[in-house]
Amino acid sequence: MARLDGTVALVTGASSGIGEATAVALAAEGARVALVARRRDRLEALAGRLGGEAIVIEADVTDAEQAKAAVARVVEVAGRLDIVINNAGVMLLGSAVDAPYEEWERMVAVNVDGVLAVTHAALPHLLAAAETADRRVSDVVTISSTAGRIARAGSGVYNLTKFGVGAFSEALRQEVTQRHVRVGLVEPGATVSELRDHLRPELRAAQAKRFETMEPLQATDIAEAVVYMVTRDRRQAVNEMLIRPTEQET
Template sequence: MARLDGTTALVTGASSGIGEATAVALAAEGARLVLVARRRDRLEVLAARIGGDAVVVEADVTDPAQAAAAVERAVAETGRLDVVVNNAGVMLLGPAVEAPLEEWDRMVAVNVQAVLHVTHATLPHLLEAAGTAPRGVSDLVTISSTAGRAARSGSGVYNLTKFGVGAFAEALRQEVTRRHLRVGLVEPGATATELRSHLREPQRTAQEERFRTMEPLQATDVAEAVVYMVTRDRRTAISEITIRPTEQES
């Protein structure tokens, strides 16, 4: 029997990269997937790849109403929520001086507010699953970054968002851990995803050069960390995993 048989897992930002890889990995462990993102066409392709009865939900989780509706649809169609992965994120690097304010707003909306919206909507269902499911535990995982551990020049607002979700995750963990809702944080280093494609010049070129000089993580590497976190025995909570390319120094 697969380790997540009989569970439902919801993944945001599931249309590409780490979210897509995590959805595939959780499905391989027996979970029924609820795939949430803005790009419905990609979600449909992923659902067909996973097979079974994956649920596709097109939603922009920076909008609290859409986030809540996505969660309610997930529960209505599957009857439960056992694992939630807050994965949607954006990285817009560059100097703070004369930075486009809309980039700062976008990072706060996607990297922080979307996490809060999804967490707020899923908490009651995760707590119910922890108290009633045969596993006796549920999991809320947020994909953060090594940028949540060390600040760097030109990364101030991105750092702010990642440090922020780390603090929120730890405070929430302390609040709900005795109710067997495990709250975890996965902090990847340089990973080969679409994230850097949103950068303006010269930051995009700088990131491409960085990738040429090291072998980055693959999305599947991060997905394996998520699976490890959520498949531990009920007595074990992995609260934080930092995962870097072997060649990454910081």
């Protein structure tokens, strides 16, 4: 029997990268996966790979009402919610001087507001699953970054968002851990994803140069970490995992 048989998992940012890989990995463990992102065509294609049980939800999690509706839809269709993976995120680097303020707003909206909106909507259902489901435990995992541990010039607002979700996760953990809702944080280093595609061209080249001498992580490496977290026995809570490429120094 697969380790997550009978569970329902929601993954944000599921249309590519770490989100897509995590959805595939959770489904392989038996979870029914709800795929949440803005790009419906990609979600439909992924759902086709996962089989008929996958739930496709087109939503922008920066809109609290859409996030709330997405969670409600999962519970309506599947009857429960056991696992939430807050993966949606953007990384818009560059000097604070003369930075487009819209980039700062976008990072806060996706990396912070999106996590808060989805988690807020999901908490009652996660608490209920921990009380009544066979596993008697539930999970919320947020994908953060090494940028949530080390601040760097040119990364100030991205650092702010990732330090912020780390603090929120730890405070939330202290509130709900006695009720067997596990709160986890995964902090990847350099990983192959679409994050760099959102950078301005001149910054994209500089970021690529910084990492050109190392072998980056793959999205599946992070997905494996998530699966490890949510498949532990209920007596174990893996609250934080820092994962860097072997050659990454900071």
